[in-house]
Amino acid sequence: MPSKLQMFSLQVWDRGIKITVLNKPKATFLIIYKQTGDMKKIFILLLSFFCFFGFAQNRKPVAIIFDTDIAPDFDDVGAMALLHAFADRGEARILATISCNSFETTVPTLSVLNTYFGRPDIPVGIVKQILPNKNCSQFWAQAIVAKYPHALQSNDEAVDAVKLYRKILSSQPDKSVTVVSVGFFTNLAGLLNSTADEYSTLTGKALVKKKVKQLVSMAARIDKDGRSGYEFNVMVDAAASKKVFANWPTPVTISGFEIGEKILTGIRLIHNQTIQNSPVKDAFEIALTKDSNTVGRNSWDETAVLVAVRGIAPWFGYRRLNFDIEKDGKNVLISGEKFTYLTFKQTPEEIGKVIEDLMMHQPKKQ
Numbered sequence: 001m002p003s004k005l006q007m008f009s010l011q012v013w014d015r016g017i018k019i020t021v022l023n024k025p026k027a028t029f030l031i032i033y034k035q036t037g038d039m040k041k042i043f044i045l046l047l048s049f050f051c052f053f054g055f056a057q058n059r060k061p062v063a064i065i066f067d068t069d070i071a072p073d074f075d076d077v078g079a080m081a082l083l084h085a086f087a088d089r090g091e092a093r094i095l096a097t098i099s100c101n102s103f104e105t106t107v108p109t110l111s112v113l114n115t116y117f118g119r120p121d122i123p124v125g126i127v128k129q130i131l132p133n134k135n136c137s138q139f140w141a142q143a144i145v146a147k148y149p150h151a152l153q154s155n156d157e158a159v160d161a162v163k164l165y166r167k168i169l170s171s172q173p174d175k176s177v178t179v180v181s182v183g184f185f186t187n188l189a190g191l192l193n194s195t196a197d198e199y200s201t202l203t204g205k206a207l208v209k210k211k212v213k214q215l216v217s218m219a220a221r222i223d224k225d226g227r228s229g230y231e232f233n234v235m236v237d238a239a240a241s242k243k244v245f246a247n248w249p250t251p252v253t254i255s256g257f258e259i260g261e262k263i264l265t266g267i268r269l270i271h272n273q274t275i276q277n278s279p280v281k282d283a284f285e286i287a288l289t290k291d292s293n294t295v296g297r298n299s300w301d302e303t304a305v306l307v308a309v310r311g312i313a314p315w316f317g318y319r320r321l322n323f324d325i326e327k328d329g330k331n332v333l334i335s336g337e338k339f340t341y342l343t344f345k346q347t348p349e350e351i352g353k354v355i356e357d358l359m360m361h362q363p364k365k366q
């Protein structure tokens, strides 16, 4: 809700409307309307203006650190497109894009997408250890790295993920950062385990507790037994997942496997002829074609970005639950209500439309 009442002056003339925000003399808006005399259309224009203005006034952009394994699957590319679409709309601010996967294309891929969307200088970090290393077997990553410009040519040029987390978190206001994790938990476990350094005297866990508002993650799964499941992001580095699930000190929202599984996107994107020379479209086109997929890819990672920026409603509901992570990476329900776990409210098709519209966002003209 608005914190204070905003006063406007309105001038309506035959070709349009002039709106001035009274206590902000520079905030004058002109809505030009070509035809004369149609008060109904003028009213609709006015209404849309105030809806937009109200939205812009009341929502601060969500500050996001995005942690991804971007290579073994391409929903991460869709998630990056959403992230930049939200940034272009003033709904998000991208503080860093970080890879939890040491496979050789991950940093160049992040750099391709950040460059394509006009933000080549977003800090990029990567896990500085041999594992996890999950390749891009569909070769969409190698293809977009070969075709599109990117500031960072190799993983070596990106900084250590945990160092970057500590540097950025320490410079942000308290409880202001949303961490979106759509890959393995290696970096986040490393962050929790970290100790005082040149950026902060706090331990990693204390730094997270002080600076992070929430963690939103695509992770875990509840299978037919209703109490457990195996999910890739959790299984790849099970020890790290266990550490994060047991010790993360802020609210956590989880989009489980069975959510993104049902939301299919990508077909409208690859058939959209107005989108040319786009690494997002190329990645989906190459991968969907390789899979002979004509229905669309599951939108796991995109759901995490959507919820991180715009919230759970109106697309999803939730239940509260808690998980333990077993040695082999199985997530098992245990007592407690630590996590907010998404459930469907709208249909997967309705949510898919919102996501795919955002995936088709094109860079703002420079």
Ligand SMILES: [Ca+2]
Pocket: 068, 069, 070, 073, 075, 076, 182, 183, 301
């Ligand atoms: Ca992913």
